[in-house]
Amino acid sequence: MLKLRFLGNGGSGTGECPALYATDQDTYAVQGWTTSRTDTVEIPHLLLGFAEPDTYVGAQLADTGRGTFTLMGRPVTDPETLAQVTKLADNESVIEVPKNARRFYGNAAAAQ
Incomplete structure (x- = not known):
């Protein structure tokens, strides 16, 4: 079981989902709209913020x-x-993805 910590949500008409969670495994759990693949979700751009x-x-x-x-x-x-997810609609699923450290920004990143 992953322990989830809610970070933010938005993008649907109700404003409750999709959502982004931090996990106790130093990863992110992403709640998004299901697609034709079980390992892929769709999320609004704003969720990454x-x-x-x-x-x-x-x-x-x-x-x-x-x-x-x-x-x-x-x-x-x-x-x-999944019981920790605030509200999981029928057309949504959750995937776990890496949480990477950002070390460089802007033009400095391009030079690396």
Whole structure:
């Protein structure tokens, strides 16, 4: 079981989901809209703004062109972990992705 700490949510009409959580395994749990793949969710761009300071979601993002990204991770299926999710709609699932440390910003990052 992962222990989740809520970081932020938004993007749906109700404002309660999708959501971003930090885990006790130094990863992120991402609650997003389900896609045709069990290891991939779709999230609004704004959700990434809830990442902890000096970190970023360490998953490859694909821009859908409609204000959302898809990203791939390990599907979270453990009932105890999912019970910690504030509200999980029928069309949503949760994946676990790496939490990476941000060491460089802007042009300094491009030089690395």
